[in-house]
Amino acid sequence: MDKRxxxxxxxxxxxAVVLVMVLARLELIGAALGQLLGLFRPLIIGFALAxxxxxxxxxxxxxxxRGLGKTKAAGAARPLAVVSSYLAxxxxxxxxxxxxxxxxTQSIQTFALNLSGYLxxxxxxxxxxxxxxxxxxEALDLSRLNETLENLFQQTLGMLSSLxxxxxxxxxxxxxxxxxxxxxxxxxIYMLSGRExxxxxxxxxxxxxxxAKFADPITDVVHLTSDTFTKFIxxxxxxxxxxxxxxxxxxxxxQPDYAPLIGVTIGASAIIPVxxxxxxxxxxxxxxxxxxxxxxxxxxxxxxxxxQIEGNVIYPKVVGSSIGLPGxxxxxxxxxxxxxxxxxxxxxxxxVASVLYTLLRRDVRKRLTGxxxx
Numbered sequence: 001m002d003k004r005x006x007x008x009x010x011x012x013x014x015x016a017v018v019l020v021m022v023l024a025r026l027e028l029i030g031a032a033l034g035q036l037l038g039l040f041r042p043l044i045i046g047f048a049l050a051x052x053x054x055x056x057x058x059x060x061x062x063x064x065x066r067g068l069g070k071t072k073a074a075g076a077a078r079p080l081a082v083v084s085s086y087l088a089x090x091x092x093x094x095x096x097x098x099x100x101x102x103x104x105t106q107s108i109q110t111f112a113l114n115l116s117g118y119l120x121x122x123x124x125x126x127x128x129x130x131x132x133x134x135x136x137x138e139a140l141d142l143s144r145l146n147e148t149l150e151n152l153f154q155q156t157l158g159m160l161s162s163l164x165x166x167x168x169x170x171x172x173x174x175x176x177x178x179x180x181x182x183x184x185x186x187x188x189i190y191m192l193s194g195r196e197x198x199x200x201x202x203x204x205x206x207x208x209x210x211x212a213k214f215a216d217p218i219t220d221v222v223h224l225t226s227d228t229f230t231k232f233i234x235x236x237x238x239x240x241x242x243x244x245x246x247x248x249x250x251x252x253x254x255q256p257d258y259a260p261l262i263g264v265t266i267g268a269s270a271i272i273p274v275x276x277x278x279x280x281x282x283x284x285x286x287x288x289x290x291x292x293x294x295x296x297x298x299x300x301x302x303x304x305x306x307x308q309i310e311g312n313v314i315y316p317k318v319v320g321s322s323i324g325l326p327g328x329x330x331x332x333x334x335x336x337x338x339x340x341x342x343x344x345x346x347x348x349x350x351x352v353a354s355v356l357y358t359l360l361r362r363d364v365r366k367r368l369t370g371x372x373x374x
Contacts, residue, residue, distance in 0.1 A: 046187025
């Protein structure tokens with residue numbers, strides 16, 4: 001038998017055996033991968049934090065490089081940029097906890113105090129509608145719902161008060177979170193401060209162990225993935241902040257005491273592609289419906305106009321061009337990603353699909369161009 005044919009058959013048999021073993025031990029392999037990812041959790045979190053702060057760090061680096069010029073202190077541009085990035089992050093977090101969180105807490109407390117009255121209003125409205133339509137049904141009684149909510153509140157307080165026996169376990173969890181956070185912070189600082197050196201090392205390793213015909217495409221895909229994820233994350237966060245802020249400003253004329261609550265709800269839901277706008281609108285409309293159906297209707301009309309202005313005027317000016325994925329593929333990516341990985345899949349599916357779509361479009365254009373030349 002030909003040696004080349006024998007090697008091919010042996011390779012196919014080996015692949016088949018390995019595939020069968022993997023499928024037979026799929027749960028065990030999944031658990032092992034989960035433990036392995038747990039060990040690398042600080043590194044993964046640190047990489048994510050460094051990735052988020054990469055653009056602010058690059059902005060500060062260019063700013064300090066221009067200011068310092070070619071002086072002896074030019075080498076301090078990178079450390080100063082890293083420190084400035086983390087200071088900016090701390091300022092943003094402090095501003096959120098100082099201004100947004102107290103207003104949000106106040107709105108939630110106001111809603112909780114008025115919940116019983118809102119349920120009574122709904123009960124009266126439904127009963128009046130039943131009488132007006134002459135429907136044969138018993139009067140709606142929402143007193144049990146109110147009792148259920150009160151019991152749930154009491155159970156929550158009971159769970160909080162019973163945490164004392166589990167103090168050791170809770171303390172261990174807190175220590176683990178703190179250690180993970182500190183290690184992730186150290187990793188992120190190292191990645192940001194040694195960005196050029198790490199990238200150069202990765203390129204050298206890739207060139208050393210991967211043939212040139214594969215190294216260049218891999219480098220191109222990595223750059224494309226990085227740019228796509230950066231545009232997506234930046235765009236979604238800016239859109240969420242703009243939409244949440246404008247919605248809070250508009251709510252000052254509709255229901256001022258719920259302006260922070262609904263603004264945060266709309267802003268947070270805007271981070272989720274496609275479905276986020278509908279989720280935030282439904283939740284906010286239900287909250288306002290308990291106060292007044294007219295205010296809920298006015299809010300929905302206001303939100304539709306606001307989203308049109310924000311999507312067609314503000315977002316393109318501030319964020320620039322989108323990630324280049326047609327709407328039908330965005331919907332398909334969100335559907336598939338949500339079905340596979342839940343919320344994480346919804347958030348990651350759009351940039352991943354955009355990368356695959358761009359690579360496919362490039363390959364199709366290349367193949368068509370080659371056929372035309374022939």
